[in-house]
Amino acid sequence: xxxxxxxxxxxxxxxxxxxxxxxxxxxxxxxxxxxxxxxxxxxxxxxxxxxxxxxxxxxxxxxxxxxxxxxxxxxxxxxxxxxxxxxxxxxxxxxxxxxxxxxxxxxxxxxxxxxxxxxxxxxxxxxxxxxxxx
Amino acid sequence: xxxxxxxxxxxxxxxxxxxxxxxxxxxxxxxxxxxxxxxxxxxxxxxxxxxxxxxxxxxxxxxxxxxxxxxxxxxxxxxxxxxxxxxxxxxxxxxxxxxxxxxxxxxxxxxxxxxxxxxxxxxxxxxxxxxxxx
DNA sequence: TAATTTCGCTTGCGATTTGCAAGTACAAAG
DNA sequence: CTTTGTACTTGCAAATCGCAAGCGAAATTA
Numbered sequence: 001x002x003x004x005x006x007x008x009x010x011x012x013x014x015x016x017x018x019x020x021x022x023x024x025x026x027x028x029x030x031x032x033x034x035x036x037x038x039x040x041x042x043x044x045x046x047x048x049x050x051x052x053x054x055x056x057x058x059x060x061x062x063x064x065x066x067x068x069x070x071x072x073x074x075x076x077x078x079x080x081x082x083x084x085x086x087x088x089x090x091x092x093x094x095x096x097x098x099x100x101x102x103x104x105x106x107x108x109x110x111x112x113x114x115x116x117x118x119x120x121x122x123x124x125x126x127x128x129x130x131x132x133x134x
Numbered sequence: 135x136x137x138x139x140x141x142x143x144x145x146x147x148x149x150x151x152x153x154x155x156x157x158x159x160x161x162x163x164x165x166x167x168x169x170x171x172x173x174x175x176x177x178x179x180x181x182x183x184x185x186x187x188x189x190x191x192x193x194x195x196x197x198x199x200x201x202x203x204x205x206x207x208x209x210x211x212x213x214x215x216x217x218x219x220x221x222x223x224x225x226x227x228x229x230x231x232x233x234x235x236x237x238x239x240x241x242x243x244x245x246x247x248x249x250x251x252x253x254x255x256x257x258x259x260x261x262x263x264x265x266x267x268x
Numbered sequence: 269t270a271a272t273t274t275c276g277c278t279t280g281c282g283a284t285t286t287g288c289a290a291g292t293a294c295a296a297a298g
Numbered sequence: 299c300t301t302t303g304t305a306c307t308t309g310c311a312a313a314t315c316g317c318a319a320g321c322g323a324a325a326t327t328a
Contacts (some may be wrong), residue, residue: 007180007181007182008179008180008181009180009241009242010160010163010180010181010242010245011231011232011235011236011239011241011242011245012159012160012163012228012231012232012235013160013163013180013181014235014239015231015234015235016156016157016159016160017156020154020155020156020159021154021155021156022150022151022154022155023150025146025150025154026144026146026147026150029144029146029147038304038305039304039305039306040303040304040305045142046141046142046143046144046147047141047142047144047147048141049287050286050287050288050289051287051288051289051305051306051307052286052287052288052306052307052308053285053286053287054306055305055306055307058306065238075295075296075303075304076295076296077294077295077296077303077304077305078295078303078304078305079304079305079306086237086238089234089237089238090234092230092233092234093227093230093231093234094146096226096227096230097145097146097149097227098145098146099226100149100223100224100226100227101145101146101148101149102145103220103223104199104220104223105145105148107143107145108143108144108145111144111145122256172275172276173275173276173277174274174275174276183316184315184316184317184318185276185277185278185316185317185318186277186278186279186315186316186317187314187315187316188277189276189277189278192277209274209275209324209325210323210324210325211274211275211276211323211324211325212274212275212276212324213275213276213277
């Protein structure tokens with residue numbers, strides 16, 4: 001999974017090599033917008049990710065430093081995932097994706113409310129979000 | 135390529151179904167930041183996309199209305215691709231990706247200059263970019 | 269005008285990745 | 299000490315990717 005050879009020096013290309021697939025950003029989304037933070041939580045998401053794909057993505061996201069894996073306070077067998085600073089810094093990317101989707105399709109009410117707040121004052125909203133996620 | 139069944143109503147998930155792969159956004163990037171607009175141009179990009187993958191992505195990006203295909207003014211066999219309004223509206227997504235990449239790795243000088251302008255006044259910069267692309 | 273090159277793809281095929289189902293390891297609860 | 303819950307791993311068929319070669323039509327060259 002850990003791609004050794006870079007295709008180019010382009011930041012867009014490098015970013016896509018890390019999370020350019022149909023699943024990685026959904027894990028980031030879950031960690032960002034919902035309280036979902038365990039392997040089992042991610043499996044319950046609407047998109048129904050396969051167990052092996054989830055395990056592989058969690059591993060690679062951890063390897064590139066976007067998420068970190070810690071013991072869940074409740075029990076020793078439970079693992080808890082959370083966004084690192086690098087992961088939290090993806091908030092603007094996620095919101096611009098949602099903003100774009102909102103412009104060209106119908107998005108759920110809940111996300112629409114959040115989006116409104118984001119658009120009203122992007123910088124302030126991002127600062128608050130980042131603080132809350134830490 | 136045209137996925138018929140949506141995985142969920144989540145805007146992030148829906149967006150990823152459209153361009154969530156290692157190549158689609160590179161085509162958008164080329165149309166956005168360089169003068170590359172033909173099939174042959176895209177093939178020349180550093181990342182070396184395969185011909186069949188390129189053809190498939192161009193087709194699906196056209197189907198979802200992000201790019202449009204027209205005859206090149208120079209010759210009848212040449213095809214010219216350009217971003218639609220929907221494609222141009224992806225400018226903020228691309229810039230936030232570049233901004234994130236800049237924070238956690240080294241990006242080329244050229245992009246750094248553009249990024250600086252973007253960060254200085256995002257709204258104004260986006261407006262100008264969109265105008266220029268049309 | 270006949271041969272050659274250019275351009276935008278398509279095809280074949282082996283290698284990789286995905287997605288589904290089932291299984292495993294192991295801590296905790298009963 | 300059996301059962302349950304949690305986090306994965308494994309096997310395998312199907313889909314997708316990536317490389318090389320080919321193809322048809324327009325343009326260029328001889």
